[in-house]
Amino acid sequence: MAEPRIRKNFHQASWDEPIVYEMSTPGVRGILPPDVDEAIVEQVGDVAGRLPRGTRRASPPVLPELSQKHVLQHWIHLSQETMGSNLSNDLSEGTCTMKYNPRINETLAQDPGFAELHPDQDPTTVQGILEIFHKFQKVCLEISGMDAVTLQPGGGNHAVYTAASIVRAYHAARGEADQRDEVITTIFSHPCDAATPATAGYKIITIYPDERGIPDLEAIRAAASKRTAAIFMTNPEDIGIYNPHAAEITKILHSVGALCFYDQANANAFLGVARAKEAGFDMCHFNVHKTFGTPHGCSGPATGALCCRGFLARYLPVPVVESDGNRYWLDYDRPENIGKIRDYLGCAGVVLRAYAWTAMMGPRWLRECADVSVINNNYMQKIMETIPGVSSAFQGNGIARQEQIRYSFEKLKNDVNVGSEDMNRRMLDYGIPWFWSSHHPWLVPEPMTLEPCESYSKDDIEEYCAVVRKVAEEAYGNPAFVKNAPYHSVIHKRIHEEEFDDPDRWALTWKAYQKKHGRI
Amino acid sequence: MSRTHDVHPYIPNSEPRVKRQMLDFLGMESSEDIYREIPEALRFRGTLDIPEPILSEYRLQRHVEALLKKNRNTKDNLCFLGGGTWKHHVPAVCDTIIGRDEFLTAYVGDAYSDHGKFQALFETSSMLGELTGFEACSTPTYDWGNAAAIACRMASRTLGRKEVLFARNSGPSRRSIVHNYCLPDIAVREIAYDPATGLLDLADLQRCLNADTAAVYFENPTYLGTIETQAEEICRLARSVGALVIVGADPTSLGVLEAPGLQGADYAVGDFQPLGLHMSYGGGLGGFICTRDSKAFVGEYPSLLFGICETSTEGEYGFGEVFYERTSYASREKGKDFIGTCAALHGIVAGVYLALMGPQGLVELGEGILQRVAYAKELLARIPGVKIAFDSISYSDFLVDFNGTGRTVADIDGALLDFGIFGGKDVSKDFPVGQSALFSITEVHEKEDIERLVAALTAICR
Structure with missing residues (x-):
């Protein structure tokens, strides 16, 4: 293997950009709204002036006043101070599946035939977009093996919350709502598998892994009872280990009358390889913005596709897109539905892009996504485990990892007191985006979770490993230097971070900052 | 081959x-x-x-x-639909920024390599706070309904009370979302509105307020298209039993309507969509929540909160996560509700829009919309059988009563399609108003557009 090239002379754009309010000059305008026709003004007069006192705004809102050029310039600067995955080696954000987001799909989303549709238009005038919804629904059903799906949830966690609402409705319909007040999850499942059922009113029982990193099957068996409403579990879990007991778990839960929800946020590992249906689950979800190549948008807009078996379809949020093969319509006539989760049909732009993405993949290339993702990940693991100070969770347990891995800088931390966050800040200096450590609690100490999905090349993987190696070497040579990084990022190391937890010092708006930090 | x-x-x-x-x-x-x-x-x-x-x-x-191409869009047709997604002009600069790969394809990176994302959302919060009269603001939620539902749960936790009063003249989708979200432990009681004015029935409100009322939720402008002129009185009544007030607002209206925070409300919620986002078949949504800046309020947000700080270089701004322990990312089921990927990009674009408009732009926008709507109402009311439902000033949305025409809204809207017009939303199933439709007029509607609607309706209702 040739020595990988790393970006030794990198520097991210750093504009020392002021806050927009600091750029304001009274009287300057950025855009002018269209004037009202004089005949209208003549006829109706000053309508705002007729608003009662206390209802009409007493003084104009304090907004910045900038010319159009300066608005454009400011936000382009801010964009350049942001490291999107389309412009960087972003296998950094493990669990997030940072795929290439094709430009053609952005072109399609700007088409007036989509962008200029109102969601309450008569269904006869939106047959094209309804057809796209319906066709993408079929893709989700085929990949999961389920019978029905809603695309209304606005993200992955929202889909899992929707599943929790359906669990509640299902048991209520059977008269067991009060009896079944517990949901089981596993600690390496995403936090939403605990938090969303809790929001829906459930007590949470968390299962920890056995010595090989697999959720303890006996602990699940012991936890399952007549009080169990459902299990919410991710597979493969965030550490990349496939849970081989998935089918056994669903049998255990079903035997006590509980439902089984499969969190498929990590679906990239098994497109066309394994499905929720065969493992016996009643519901599952996909993060459309991850698995189906749509942009993450700094954290949304997104879509969670919630799939279920036929017997749960009656609870799906309304409306549901239906078709007879020729015509498409919205079905509201579902008396047992759980209510709405999000307005309208969901994030239609995400669905449109995902449809276009899958149309370009077809069965063969979807499967190739999975194959290349797991090969990439294993290739990377083999290199990473040769780096001094780096290990992986449950290293050496003999289990091949799927699409992602949680690494650990525990040894580095013990040796020279350089941990995950220090590594993260210094790696920025080589053009690597901020990596995902782990959700809390940090069961794997000093974590780094990486996911080299199919969009990343062999060179990308080797470059990434070379940067980790370089920074680990720097840490052993000069730990203080690494701990004070970054030097070539947008900004320098933050100080007084404890203020973020202090109500007297934190500032969520410019006005609060000016007040609390003595600027006015 | x-x-x-x-x-x-x-x-x-x-x-x-x-x-x-x-x-x-x-x-x-x-x-x-x-x-x-x-x-x-x-x-x-x-x-x-x-x-x-x-x-x-x-x-x-x-x-x-x-x-x-199988769709009929609102560029080639004249659209009078509103009620939660509105057709406003989307400035070209907003389209440029939303398409930047840096913002478009970033995700959860911290405020070093993603410094710009944090600053952009901090600035949106700052402007939104000025608009609504608050000093704390969350990162975007899924949509307005989600923001309203979260605010109800926040208020319940802040006061330890288990009932929310929900104004019946609010949006039906938001009502459904709030019911779903509150189901486990908060009772949602609905407050009637006055059928003559469309405004909240204060007598009913007074009857329902009690020592277990966590919050009163109402919208201004109301979903049914009236401006809630009793906002201060509603806040006063709520305060008399120690309850909090959540106001759902169309942010574009806040150039002409008073900030909820200055009328005595404790939360403002709403949607970013009208601030520089295309309608995209309902995909343009993104919710916001603004509150007072104290631990009792801020400590109950489930969302990520972005705050400003200093760095080791003098005069340089940094950003980071405020009170992260609250979130489900940090504390799983012990966190406040749950947080996930919502609609950050739309929040960023809303900031661009507000900076483009500035204070004067927003005032002119609002005044112009009030005048266009007043003009449309006058003309529509002259059509035989057609009435304007409530005698009040409307901002953008207003209810048109077709009961006197002997035709159904479905029928009328179907006929309008032949004129290349998307008529108002049929609300006959959601409200006891018979055959009435919610129309919407914004700054994109010119005088001739309004007159085209009136001519078509005159022909149809003849």
């Missing part, structure tokens, strides 16, 4: 020699050496039954554009 491709443009390591090299390095034959971890009974051994790929970008574009 079509060429067989063995490499996909989106998958660099699909190139067979590269893939072989990587497998050789691993000592593996194929990916099956990795999938061996999946028990055979759980394997899917078929081929996915989905359409064969359209590998050429050109053909893909043709294919999708052909589907989109």
